Amino acid sequence: MKKLFGIISLIFAVLxxxxxxxSEEDIYTLLMExxxxxxxxxxxxxxxxxxxxxxxxxxxxxxxxxYKSRNPDIISDDGIVTLPGECWIESRDQKGxxxxxxxxxxxxxxxxxxxxxxxxxxxxxxxxxxxxxxxYTCDKYLG
Amino acid sequence: MRRLLLTVLLLLSIFGFTAxxxxxxxxxxxxxxxxxxxxxxxENILKYxxxxxxxxxxxxxxxxxxxxxxxxxxxxxxxxxPYSNMANQQNFLRTLVALxxxxxxxxxxxxxxxxxxxxxxxxxxxxxxxxxxxxxxxNLDTLEVQSTEGPDGPHELKNMMPxxxxxxxxxxxxxxxxxxQLWTAHYEWDTSDLNRHGSYSTAYDQNAFGQKIPDDIIKxxxxxxxxxxxxxxxxxxxxxxxxxxxxxxxxxxxxxxxxAPKAWARYLMRQYKLxxxxxxxxxxxxxxSTLISKSPQECSNPAYTNSGCGDRARxxxxxxxxxxxxxxxxxxxxxxxxxxxxxxxxxxGKRYNIPEFIEWAREYLEGYLEYAYIRVNGQNxxxxxxxxxxxxxxxxxxxxxxxxxxxxRLDYVDMPTTYILPILRTVLSxxxxxxxxxLWNYLRDIIYxxxxxxxxxxxxxxxxxxxxxxxxxxxxxxxxIELYEATGNMQYLDAARTIGNNIVKEKFHRGFFVExxxxxxxxxxxPDTLALLILDGxxxxxxxxxxxxxxxxxxxxxGYLLADDGVVEDRNYSHRIIYTKTIYDWE
Numbered sequence: 001m002k003k004l005f006g007i008i009s010l011i012f013a014v015l016x017x018x019x020x021x022x023s024e025e026d027i028y029t030l031l032m033e034x035x036x037x038x039x040x041x042x043x044x045x046x047x048x049x050x051x052x053x054x055x056x057x058x059x060x061x062x063x064x065x066x067y068k069s070r071n072p073d074i075i076s077d078d079g080i081v082t083l084p085g086e087c088w089i090e091s092r093d094q095k096g097x098x099x100x101x102x103x104x105x106x107x108x109x110x111x112x113x114x115x116x117x118x119x120x121x122x123x124x125x126x127x128x129x130x131x132x133x134x135x136y137t138c139d140k141y142l143g
Numbered sequence: 144m145r146r147l148l149l150t151v152l153l154l155l156s157i158f159g160f161t162a163x164x165x166x167x168x169x170x171x172x173x174x175x176x177x178x179x180x181x182x183x184x185x186e187n188i189l190k191y192x193x194x195x196x197x198x199x200x201x202x203x204x205x206x207x208x209x210x211x212x213x214x215x216x217x218x219x220x221x222x223x224x225p226y227s228n229m230a231n232q233q234n235f236l237r238t239l240v241a242l243x244x245x246x247x248x249x250x251x252x253x254x255x256x257x258x259x260x261x262x263x264x265x266x267x268x269x270x271x272x273x274x275x276x277x278x279x280x281x282n283l284d285t286l287e288v289q290s291t292e293g294p295d296g297p298h299e300l301k302n303m304m305p306x307x308x309x310x311x312x313x314x315x316x317x318x319x320x321x322x323x324q325l326w327t328a329h330y331e332w333d334t335s336d337l338n339r340h341g342s343y344s345t346a347y348d349q350n351a352f353g354q355k356i357p358d359d360i361i362k363x364x365x366x367x368x369x370x371x372x373x374x375x376x377x378x379x380x381x382x383x384x385x386x387x388x389x390x391x392x393x394x395x396x397x398x399x400x401x402x403a404p405k406a407w408a409r410y411l412m413r414q415y416k417l418x419x420x421x422x423x424x425x426x427x428x429x430x431x432s433t434l435i436s437k438s439p440q441e442c443s444n445p446a447y448t449n450s451g452c453g454d455r456a457r458x459x460x461x462x463x464x465x466x467x468x469x470x471x472x473x474x475x476x477x478x479x480x481x482x483x484x485x486x487x488x489x490x491x492g493k494r495y496n497i498p499e500f501i502e503w504a505r506e507y508l509e510g511y512l513e514y515a516y517i518r519v520n521g522q523n524x525x526x527x528x529x530x531x532x533x534x535x536x537x538x539x540x541x542x543x544x545x546x547x548x549x550x551x552r553l554d555y556v557d558m559p560t561t562y563i564l565p566i567l568r569t570v571l572s573x574x575x576x577x578x579x580x581x582l583w584n585y586l587r588d589i590i591y592x593x594x595x596x597x598x599x600x601x602x603x604x605x606x607x608x609x610x611x612x613x614x615x616x617x618x619x620x621x622x623x624i625e626l627y628e629a630t631g632n633m634q635y636l637d638a639a640r641t642i643g644n645n646i647v648k649e650k651f652h653r654g655f656f657v658e659x660x661x662x663x664x665x666x667x668x669x670p671d672t673l674a675l676l677i678l679d680g681x682x683x684x685x686x687x688x689x690x691x692x693x694x695x696x697x698x699x700x701x702g703y704l705l706a707d708d709g710v711v712e713d714r715n716y717s718h719r720i721i722y723t724k725t726i727y728d729w730e
Contacts, residue, residue: 091541100541108536125517142464
């Protein structure tokens with residue numbers, strides 16, 4: 001009888017824990033972890049000055065990671081960098097006469113990230129700074 | 144034996160159910176310790192605040208926690224004035240009322256009424272404006288009105304949202320008169336120009352709001368974008384003034400049953416919606432630019448940033464072309480646009496049945512978070528950009544201007560914890576789950592990144608909060624209380640209690656709540672004590688709506704004072720000069 005009582009108590013304890021959600025796989029934490037530990041942010045904070053692959057991870061511990069660039073001519077959705085042939089911004093003085101060479105050449109490029117795992121999604125953003133290629137032009141004053 | 148087993152099963156089931164769904168919190172010793180700290184703080188504020196001048200019920204804006212003396216404004220001529228500015232004490236009035244509610248002791252609310260009565264009876268100009276706000280205060284030595292901006296400082300409120308319910312209870316006529324005159328003194332009825340400075344010389348107009356509401360100021364170009372008029376004679380309609388005007392008008396309609404003020408409030412706030420970006424949804428700080436009134440010669444120096452030289456963003460960020468307008472900047476004044484403004488829109492939308500206010504709040508926040516919210520090095524940040532999504536991160540200013548000196552570089556903008564509350568309140572105000580999910584997911588990420596843990600799925604399912612969090616923030620506390628009330632999930636309340644305990648541990652020093660242990664002054668307008676009392680009330684079974692609610696803590700004094708070096712004249716703010724002083728500065 002004692003044995004039976006013990007088994008029933010154990011089953012209820014397990015059910016109780018499950019009902020309170022304490023033993024569920026924490027997908028949300030995994031998705032957060034994927035953003036921080038997958039390496040997708042490795043080149044944020046540096047100036048990218050070479051063509052090539054950023055090596056953006058497509059997967060992390062089962063989490064699928066996809067990217068959508070806001071400037072695909074410079075960084076594609078696959079993370080391939082093509083250095084632009086012109087500066088980002090041409091800066092001049094208030095009269096529009098004096099040029100400030102090299103002041104705002106590097107392009108900020110935002111990439112929207114979607115992380116998915118077992119039907120749950122989270123979003124994140126990456127911001128990379130890309131330098132123009134050697135011999136670039138800068139004749140695009142908008143002021 | 145079978146009966147025994149069934150009984151055991153029944154007991155276990157009941158235990159399991161209550162463990163997961165306990166909706167009646169038990170009042171604990173820790174709960175009482177928090178309440179006791181607030182009582183201690185309030186008693187000290189009243190003791191020392193009233194002791195300074197027994198002839199008045201007015202209280203100082205802040206108290207020196209080493210001496211018990213009022214904070215003092217030192218004018219350039221070295222005149223030292225202990226000051227009381229009722230505009231900067233609204234959260235203390237709310238704290239007093241909340242304390243009476245949760246303790247059942249009427250003396251605290253009675254004190255709030257006594258203080259407010261003296262103020263409203265003696266410090267309302269014949270034209271209806273009160274002597275309070277950015278440039279006026281009461282000298283606690285002489286009980287005379289003092290101006291900090293020359294001899295005749297103007298009336299100025301920015302995101303103040305006064306405690307009108309209590310004001311109306313104390314003096315209905317004075318309250319209604321003020322709410323009418325706030326518009327008359329600050330607003331141009333036919334052009335929607337809006338001066339943050341209101342004159343005490345403007346005659347009172349009993350028939351304010353009697354004019355026909357004009358066509359919308361904002362029209363649209365062929366490209367579908369709003370056209371920002373460039374015709375404001377230096378009276379730019381900044382949203383941090385518009386929120387106060389709208390809140391006053393809506394409250395006026397509530398008390399008078401006159402629909403006209405409400406219609407004007409809707410009209411005014413609609414101009415901000417119309418001027419918002421039609422694609423991203425991001426909103427604007429203003430919907431006008433200034434009329435150019437200065438000569439090209441005067442404006443040829445970029446360091447001369449007078450608004451008479453035209454739109455200051457166009458002057459300094461001209462490299463970006465047409466999008467560079469003051470209205471379109473999304474990295475400055477973000478607290479005004481996305482915190483204070485949203486709190487007013489949502490509160491008014493719910494209370495006064497204005498569904499478009501809640502919808503606009505949703506659109507503004509969704510646009511801002513979708514385009515600009517980013518996590519960098521484990522912190523919540525904002526990417527600087529114009530409201531059409533044009534990123535300005537990394538831009539180096541070629542020349543000096545209104546937005547800063549030359550060679551300044553635009554970096555990520557901090558996202559403080561204040562953002563939590565407007566996002567949550569917007570979510571809780573929406574009816575359909577499909578409308579809530581986008582903002583909820585952002586809120587979930589933001590709160591997690593602040594170190595509070597996971598609030599779980601929409602509706603309060605499966606939260607995984609950090610019940611040992613070190614966060615000691617009143618906005619996070621209020622958000623978790625409101626989450627608890629909305630969902631009934633005990634975990635939110637447990638996390639709220641942890642944050643409440645942290646607030647007491649980290650901020651209650653020398654008998655007062657201070658923002659940091661080493662800071663000298665305890666400000667009456669701080670939101671911590673109100674948040675702690677809302678927590679106490681909810682644990683005791685009160686609804687959040689039965690307690691005074693938090694809307695803003697934007698009070699300040701601005702004007703001329705003596706710089707810290709004791710020699711130079713400075714023009715600055717109380718929160719930059721006075722409330723940054725530490726106990727070591729005093730010694």
